[in-house]
Amino acid sequence: MIKNPTAKDLHDLINGEEFLSIKDLNAGYGKMEILHDFNLSLEKGRSLCLIGPNGAGKSTVLHSIYGLSSIFKGSISLEEKNVTQLSPSEKLKHGGITYVLQDSSIFPDLTVRENLMMGAYIHENQKEAEIECERIFDKYERLFDRKDHKAKVLSGGERRLLEISRSLMMNPEVMLIDEPSIGLEPRFIDMVFDILSDLQEKEGKTILLVEQNAKKGLEFSDFGYVLVSGKIVMAGTGEELLKNEEVGRLFLGG
Numbered sequence: 496m497i498k499n500p501t502a503k504d505l506h507d508l509i510n511g512e513e514f515l516s517i518k519d520l521n522a523g524y525g526k527m528e529i530l531h532d533f534n535l536s537l538e539k540g541r542s543l544c545l546i547g548p549n550g551a552g553k554s555t556v557l558h559s560i561y562g563l564s565s566i567f568k569g570s571i572s573l574e575e576k577n578v579t580q581l582s583p584s585e586k587l588k589h590g591g592i593t594y595v596l597q598d599s600s601i602f603p604d605l606t607v608r609e610n611l612m613m614g615a616y617i618h619e620n621q622k623e624a625e626i627e628c629e630r631i632f633d634k635y636e637r638l639f640d641r642k643d644h645k646a647k648v649l650s651g652g653e654r655r656l657l658e659i660s661r662s663l664m665m666n667p668e669v670m671l672i673d674e675p676s677i678g679l680e681p682r683f684i685d686m687v688f689d690i691l692s693d694l695q696e697k698e699g700k701t702i703l704l705v706e707q708n709a710k711k712g713l714e715f716s717d718f719g720y721v722l723v724s725g726k727i728v729m730a731g732t733g734e735e736l737l738k739n740e741e742v743g744r745l746f747l748g749g
């Protein structure tokens with residue numbers, strides 16, 4: 496576990512090749528700076544969890560990567576390609592980055608299938624979207640069984656599954672996921688993390704998540720950063736942070 500890590504510390508922590516990388520980023524909204532000299536290093540196929548108090552800037556990290564915040568300084572790279580200035584749809588289409596929002600983004604009056612197809616709205620070719628949709632139905636029986644139901648009748652866990660699945664429609668390399676467990680009862684929380692583990696292990700997805708449930712988030716993730724007031728104050732493997740006394744006291748209710 497490293498306190499107040501430098502960019503080099505974070506790079507050394509992953510001890511492999513950087514896939515997603517953020518260097519000295521100052522970002523925020525309008526003129527307000529929320530993230531200060533923020534750095535991040537993540538290898539392909541690994542997972543990283545951001546934890547920290549409300550308002551620390553966790554969602555802003557995801558917004559910045561996806562292209563939804565103002566960037567004042569610094570750079571974001573994916574596979575050594577500078578993607579700092581790409582728009583969200585360019586990120587999705589060319590950068591292979593997808594984003595599952597903190598708030599529910601399901602269209603309640605559309606069916607499960609229609610919701611999935613919305614995830615592929617920038618596919619040039621309808622056929623490809625159909626194929627991707629079938630692949631998701633093959634993988635998740637729960638969605639297949641409900642494909643013609645309106646999304647509003649789904650349970651909380653099924654909705655989260657639908658949101659995650661919709662983000663898979665463009666077959667992304669990197670998944671940004673904000674608070675996957677929020678508002679879910681324990682059995683659905685376990686289901687969501689099982690799905691994320693499967694996506695990481697079987698499909699090699701690189702996963703960056705924010706999680707209020709620090710225990711679940713750190714148990715799942717290879718690495719964790721603690722963010723306070725727009726700066727990383729601690730970084731380590733998920734396991735190291737879980738065992739850390741200070742993290743336990745502040746975030747694990749221990």
Ligand SMILES: Nc1ncnc2c1ncn2[C@@H]1O[C@H](COP(=O)(O)OP(=O)(O)OP(=O)(O)O)[C@@H](O)[C@H]1O
Pocket residue numbers: 524529547548549550551552553554555556
């Ligand atoms: N679209 C926006 N416009 C202006 N300010 C924003 C916007 N989104 C977030 N902020 C501000 O940026 C700061 C960081 O917010 P952010 O959503 O990144 O925090 P967070 O760590 O994700 O918190 P939480 O745990 O509550 O989700 C907050 O002070 C918030 O009010």
Ligand SMILES: [Mg+2]
Pocket residue numbers: 553554555597673705
């Ligand atoms: Mg947030």
